[in-house]
Amino acid sequence: MNITGLEALVFGVDDMTACTQYLSDYGLAPINVGPEGGRFEALDGTAIILARQDDASLPAGTGTASMLRKTIHAVADSASLEAIAANLATDREVRRLQDGSIESVDDMGFAIGFQVSLRKPLALPAEAINAPDVAGRPANVPAVDEQAPAKPRALSHVVYFVPDAAKAEAFYVQRLGFVCTDRFVGVGPFLRPAGSQDHHTLFFIQTPPHMKGCEHFTFHMGGPTELMQAGSRFVAKGYQSFWGPGRHRFGSNWFWYFNSPLGCHVEYDADMDRHDETWVAREAPMGADASQLFLFQHREKWAPGGPPPKAVAA
Amino acid sequence: MNLPAAHGTWLCQLAALPDGAARGFDPAGTGSDSLFLVRRGDEVHAWLDACPHMQGAAMAWRKDAYLSGDGRYIVCHAHGARFDIRSGLCLLGPCEGDSLTPVPIHIDATGAIHLAIEPF
Numbered sequence: 521m522n523i524t525g526l527e528a529l530v531f532g533v534d535d536m537t538a539c540t541q542y543l544s545d546y547g548l549a550p551i552n553v554g555p556e557g558g559r560f561e562a563l564d565g566t567a568i569i570l571a572r573q574d575d576a577s578l579p580a581g582t583g584t585a586s587m588l589r590k591t592i593h594a595v596a597d598s599a600s601l602e603a604i605a606a607n608l609a610t611d612r613e614v615r616r617l618q619d620g621s622i623e624s625v626d627d628m629g630f631a632i633g634f635q636v637s638l639r640k641p642l643a644l645p646a647e648a649i650n651a652p653d654v655a656g657r658p659a660n661v662p663a664v665d666e667q668a669p670a671k672p673r674a675l676s677h678v679v680y681f682v683p684d685a686a687k688a689e690a691f692y693v694q695r696l697g698f699v700c701t702d703r704f705v706g707v708g709p710f711l712r713p714a715g716s717q718d719h720h721t722l723f724f725i726q727t728p729p730h731m732k733g734c735e736h737f738t739f740h741m742g743g744p745t746e747l748m749q750a751g752s753r754f755v756a757k758g759y760q761s762f763w764g765p766g767r768h769r770f771g772s773n774w775f776w777y778f779n780s781p782l783g784c785h786v787e788y789d790a791d792m793d794r795h796d797e798t799w800v801a802r803e804a805p806m807g808a809d810a811s812q813l814f815l816f817q818h819r820e821k822w823a824p825g826g827p828p829p830k831a832v833a834a
Numbered sequence: 835m836n837l838p839a840a841h842g843t844w845l846c847q848l849a850a851l852p853d854g855a856a857r858g859f860d861p862a863g864t865g866s867d868s869l870f871l872v873r874r875g876d877e878v879h880a881w882l883d884a885c886p887h888m889q890g891a892a893m894a895w896r897k898d899a900y901l902s903g904d905g906r907y908i909v910c911h912a913h914g915a916r917f918d919i920r921s922g923l924c925l926l927g928p929c930e931g932d933s934l935t936p937v938p939i940h941i942d943a944t945g946a947i948h949l950a951i952e953p954f
Contacts, residue, residue, distance in 0.1 A: 535903025542895065585914035585927035681928075731928045735913070758897040762912060779895040781903070783914030 521604060521697030523713035526675045526721050527566055527594040527635055529737055531587045531782050532573040533557075538781040539570055545757055546778075546786060547671045547750055548739075562739050565640045566594075566675035568782075579623065579631030586733020587783035591630060591678055592621065593696075594637035596715055604634050607695055627691040628682050628732065642673055647743020647790075663745065670749040672739030676773075676789050677721045679735040682708065685726040692722060701795050702770040704806035710770060717794035719771035736777060738787030744774045747790040751776040766815035770802065775812075843953045845871065848878065848945035856900040856908070858883055861953035866892065868954055869937045870900050871947065872908065872919050878947060880937040881922055885910040887929035908934070 533539045536555060544550055548560035548568060557570035571578055571589070578589045595601050601622060608614045608624045615623045621635035648656035649663070657663065682688040685708035692698040698711040701719050708724030725735055741747045744767075751765055762785055764776035773792035780786040804810045843861045851857055851873045858867030870893075872879045883900075885891040887910070894900045895911035902909045907925070908917040915927025922934035938950035 533903075538895070538899070538903060585916060587914060727928070730930055731913070733913070760892050760894050760896060760911070762891065779892065779911035781895045781899070781909075781911060783911075785912060 521607075521713075522596040522600040522715040523604075523634070523696060523698070524594045524596050524637055524715035525566075525639070525713065525718065526591065526678060527633075527637055527639065528559075528569050528592040528675065529567075529588060529678055529734075530569045530571065530578065530590040530592065530631075530633075532571050532575060532578045532581060532589045533587050533782060534573045535781050536570065536572060542759075542781055542786075543568055543570070545754065545759070549671075562672040562674050563640075563644070564642050564674045565638055566739075568675075568737070579625075582629065582732045584730060584733045585783055586681075588678075588734035589631060590623070590633050592633035592635055593713065593721075594639060595634050596637065598636055600715075601634055601636055604696065626688065628680070628684070628688050630680060639674070644673065644742060647745055668746065668749060670741065670746040670753070672750070672788070673742060674740045676718070676738045676740045676792065677723060678737045679723045679725060681727040681731045681733050681735055682724045683727065683729040683732055685709070685724045688724050698722065699797070700801045701799060702802045702804075704770075704810070705803050707806040709801075712795065717796060719773070719793045719795060734784040736785035736787050738775075738789045740792065741774075741788050741790040744790050747774050747776055747788045750788050751778075754778060764815065767813045768811055769813050770804070770811075772813075842940070842951065843949040845939070845947045845949060848873075848876075848941060848947060851878065851947070854905050855898075857898050858894060858900070861949055867894070867897075869949075870894070870898075871939070872900065874919060877920070878939065878941060879919055879922075880939045881908065882935040882937055884935065885912055885915060885929065886924065886932035886934065887915060887927070888912065 543560040551559040551561055559567045559569050561567045605614050605622050621633050623633045626632050650656045689709045692711055697714040700709040701712050702710045708726050710720035711722040712720050760779040762777040762779055767774050771792050774790040777785045777787045845859050856872045858870040860867045867883050870883050883892055885893050891912050893910040900908055908919055913928050915929050916925050924930050924932050940948045940950045
C-alpha cells in the first residue's frame, strides 16, 4: 500500500465566486476555473478541486455542513493502485474513473480516491537560517525579501471530524497501511501513509455524528517566514484569522488557520517533522496548551490609544 | 462627530446598509469586529460575531462576509454552520440547536442605528 501523500481534495460548494477568490488569494493557481469550478494547484501540482454543490458527478456529501466531497490519496505506481483496489473490493464498491483513478468510501462514509501521483518534485530550497558558527545561507544573501512569492508548495494534510475515531483509525491502518505517529487521547490519531515521512497527512477528531466532515486542510510552505508572509498578506486582504501563527507540538509544524467559504478552516503550515518506522508514537491530552508550543496572535491594535491631548485641542 | 449620546454608540445609517447585506462593527475599537448587522427589508438583525460552538470564534471568512452565497443564511465560516437570520438559531452544523447571541440596537427616526448597550 504505497500511499505517498495527498493528491487533491474535492469540495462541492455553494458560493463558487467566493471560493474561487479565496483559493486564488490563498496562493493556489487556478487551472481551467469557471462557473462550474476547477482546479487550484500548489507549486507541485497537488490541488483543491471545486465543483458545484449539486454537481451529480460528485460522490455524496456527509449530510452535514461539511463541503468536502472526496479525498484523493496519491500512490506511487499502478501496482499500488491495483493492490488498494483489490483490498477494498473485498467488502465495498470500487469505481474506476476515466482518469485512471479509483473511488470508494472509508468506514466513516468519507469518499476516498486513489491515483498514481502526478505530483511534480520541487527543486526549491527550504528556508535557510543562520546561527552562531552555522552559516545556513551564503554571505550576502538577505533572508527577507518583501517580494517573495510565498506560494503554497504541496498539499499537506486534511483533518476529519469522525463519529468513531478508533474505527476510522483501524480502517486506515489495517486496510491502507497508515501508521499512527502521535495521538491525542480520547480525540484521535495523527496518521502518516507508508510512502511518506511527513508526520501526518490525516488527523481525526472524534465528534458527535452531526459534525462529521472536514475540520481543515493545509498546504506546506517553504518555511516559517513564507508562512508569515503568506498569512500576513491574507490578513491584509481582509481574510479572517482563526488561530495562529504559532507552532504545534506534535509534528512541530508551524501553523496559521483562517476561516473560509469552503465550510472548513484553511491553514498554512511549514517545517513539519518527518518520521520513519523507528518512531514511537507519543500520547497527550488535547487542548490549546498541548497543541501549540507557542502562539502569536495577529492584532490590528494592541493597546487603547488616540492622539495626545494637544493634538485633539489643535 | 456629534453622536446622540442618549441612544448609545452610533453604528451606521440604515441607508448605508443595503437590503440583504451584512456588515461587521468594532464599537469598542478592539481591532476586530465584535458584532454584525444583517438587513432584510426594513428589518435589521444584530448578532454577536461569535459562533456558539467555540467561544469567541469570529464568523466571517472575510470582512463583512457573514452570509451564505445565496444570502439566505448567516454562516459561521469556521465549519460552515448555518443560522436563521431572524432567530439566530443554528439549523445545520456543529452547534445545531444553539443560537447566536442577539445585540440590542435602536433605530431612530433618521435611520441612525445605535447600539442600545455599552460598546464591547
